[in-house]
Structures are given as C-alpha cells and as structure tokens.
Amino acid sequence: DGGITQSPKYLFRKEGQNVTLSCEQNLNHDAMYWYRQDPGQGLRLIYYSQIVNDFQKGDIAEGYSVSREKKESFPLTVTSAQKNPTAFYLCASSIRETQYFGPGTRLLVL
C-alpha cells in the first residue's frame, strides 16, 4: 500500500520540551516537505528537502529542525524555541511538481 504516513495523529507538548513528528513515504519520491496549517492561514512551508542529506528552510523555519538521512523519512522536530507550536502539521512528498500529502499531526501544547 503506497503512500505517506505521519505519526502520531495527536501530540501533546509541555513547555520547554522538544517533540519530533514522523513522516515516512514509500512512493520513492525524491522531494519531501513540511507545512504548518493554522485556521484561516492556509499552508505555510517550514522546511523542504529535494535529496537525501540536504534540506532547505521554508518561510517559517524558526523553532523547527529537520533531518533527511533516508529517502523515505523526513522527521520534523519542534523545539522549545517555537513559542506558538499549536497547529496542524502536514508532510508532503513529490516526484515532479504535484505534492501528495500525509494525514497530518495535530500538535497541542499542555
């Protein structure tokens, strides 16, 4: 079953804590992306990676970090420096221009 998986579905973060969101794809796509979605804001790009071991900052990278050690995996860490992390996080992958999305992770702050 090909696709993009994200886990967990819901994640709770305490003050000062780093949390990591998982994104895995078995579509053999080269490029992967992380977006944040807030109500009424659309999708905003956090980080993207076009190839293994390389990634670029998007429009709102501050307070986030990523790694791309394997083609299939692109985890996102929300650090304690991100002061307003409550949002819906979407991971996507693409082989050309069309991006396909995972089911998302909703991050809530305790």
Added chain:
Amino acid sequence: EDKVVQSPLSLVVHEGDTVTLNCSYEVTNFRSLLWYKQEKKAPTFLFMLTSSGIEKKSGRLSSILDKKELSSILNITATQTGDSAIYLCAVVTGSTGANSKLTFGKGITLSVRP
C-alpha cells in the same frame, strides 16, 4: 515575495447550486497551478494547470487557468453536501522540477447545505 490570493474566503450554498472559486497570483518563475480539496485531514489533489485556456474536468468539477490575468477558477456544478471542504490553490515556482516550490493561498471554505 510570491503571493497567492483566494476568494471568497468562505461561502455557503445549497445543494444543486453552482459555485466558482477564484485564485489569483503574483509570483516569479511560474510553472503551474494546483487545486486541492481538504476535508478533515490531508489535502487531496484535484487539478494541475500549466497552459492558459485549457479546461481540466473531473465529473462536476472543472478548472481553467488564465496566464494573462494571472488567475484560475475552480467550478463545481450541481453541488452536493460531500463537496463541503476547504479548497486550496497553490502555485508552483522555480527554475526546474527539482527546485520547485509551492506557495499556497489561504483556502476557501465551502459549505453546502441540504
């Protein structure tokens, strides 16, 4: 800075109505425009438009790009309650496929009442 603007931001219609959703853009290195439908979770891909004036159709949905006006419309005819969703417009920019980037509009929330 690349910009994508969708309008209206929300609308409510009744089943059977026809709706037109708008997307306009100001970007550099335009490559294509994408429409997505988002219900509860992940956006699902609807259309990709690259050439001006060529309509893409899928059932009751259709879309067309006007590169002169830097805009696109998404039409939904004979709307059903299952069409209720957020409709996202995104513009692909960049010099090559490997360096392409998507800029999203804020989305249009469509509610279809029985």
